[in-house]
Amino acid sequence: MKENRIKQKLQESKKLLSIYFTAGYPNLNDTVGIIQDLEKNGVDMIEIGLPFSDPLADGPTIQDSSTQALKNGMHTELLFEQLKDIRNTVSIPLILMGYFNPMLQYGVEDFCKKCFEIGIDGIIMPDLPLDVYQEEYQAIFEEYGLINVFLITPQTSEKRIRAIDDASDGFIYMVSSASTTGAKKGFGEEQKAYFERISNMGLKNQQIVGFGISNASTFQQATENTKGAIIGSAFIKHLTAKGVGSISDFVGQIR
């Protein structure tokens, strides 16, 4: 089997820029166009958000985009349908990100199989806990070549970070501060110390930072000690304000 695209990407020497967007937003059929445009403009990796009615870990921007996407008619099967030919035109790693309940209702094995057929490389389900994943679902994820990405936060204990590192086979999603999603202005000394602390732990997996990255300066700060950074809310705000035709403006100002 070919090596997972996420792993290949992590071997490149540059800092990675990853973008999150909510599938079905601003319009139901924007999904494929947004992905193609992001790749064209040099984005390294994409998290495709599967909207959920009750996104606990998200701030207002992603909540609102999820609500709108659901109103537009987005659902799991439709997203798979929209993505079915995506690998004819897009070669960067694609990750599905969402909440566990829609995946559970679809059927975890069916969901993973669909992802494999489409060419999805990884899954981020923040509310699927590590122990449940390992006991019930890890074998299924692996059978379909999917990397499951775990999160850590500034409050995560060293012991647990080691356990998450052991369970990970790709990268660790490093949440920048104790917060829900949504861009704020810059990182302080506290974040800097946290980035350095994790960097000095000598983990086997590289880290990519998410939450609170919105522009060139926060991207630069976040990637000083890490492999890359993920932008979500700031990109969605840009789509809301400027529309899907202006993706190059957004990506261009990050690096």
Place this chain on the structure above:
Amino acid sequence: MKTYHADERGYYGEFGGAFIPEMLYPNCEELRQNYLRIMVDPSFQEEFHQLLKDYVGRPTPLYFAERLSEKYGTKIYLKREDLCHTGAHKVNNTIGQILMAKKLGKNRIIAETGAGQHGVATATVCALVGIECVVYMGEIDIARQAPNVARMKMLGAEVRPALSGSKTLKDATNEAIRDWINNPVDTHYIIGSVVGPHPYPDMVARFQSVISEEIKWQLKEKEGRENPDYVVACVGGGSNAAGAYFHYLDNPDVGIIAVEAAGRGIDSGESAATSALGKVGIIHGSKTLLMQTDDGQITEPYSISAGLDYPGVGPMHAHLFKSGRGEFISITDDEAMTAGLEVSQLEGIIPAIETSHAFAIFDYKKFKPDNIVVINLSGRGDKDLQTYIDYFKL
């Protein structure tokens, strides 16, 4: 031995657990590692029971409802949680959790509320100990529960509107959880029911278990036996029911009856009868039965009673339903309102509309003349007067 209590990972059969994002893991883990140790500590127990006695007004009476018994041809006892300070059982849990928060060194409390009862009970205990209190409440509920909003404000709490989603209880819960993610160190989240991630369902059930603890000795005094034939309680999230069942869960001699809100009818599309309409899924960090679309989006329930319109149910109750240990009956708005009026006129007690649902089971469930049936009278109807007035054109 087969048990209907939580195991050490917070599972009731297949239900429960902690399906939470990593941002909440340290908060829940701190609580998980400490809650049992703190709860069994003699100094904690002493303070808890002292407050329940002197401040809440416990023990609440177990009252033999003579006229109701006569009408339905069985022996009906009412556990008078409506006589608790603030008007419902909710305060048993908030007293426990505020003491827990103090032991954990927290200096800020958050809570969610639907109808406002749990919000009031939380604001009350925060005033009692002098801790900052923020209550999240759906924007729609704020508009329709004005007296309780005023009570919370008078007690010194800040009431923050939940503006997301459907702007009701489930969204208020989401907002409280988001607040906790943003304030992981100094804040304790007082959940109002036996829902949410482990250890909440078990912890809240233990604080509410004082209800069945008292029923046991009170019934022994009155009838010479600790065990009724049936314990009946209404179930939204299920905290009053969990407390009334707690010491009887593993005793097969005691029948457990859970009464859910059918709203305008199970098949009307406007219902909150989770056992009938729900499927296994994840809500607010717990694996349980919940009302959802085929696609796994959580749907909005409906009941005339704001305290019962929660789209999920506590994992203990999901397990009682699935295993057949509990008998689940759903009662419509109309049936509940009629039963509430009847209890008012037969016993001189105006129950909360939530509790009125429990009084409407006699058309569905027949009891023998010598059966002892304990109904948990979880709250009083003062807060519902406007709804009763509108319904009966009083």
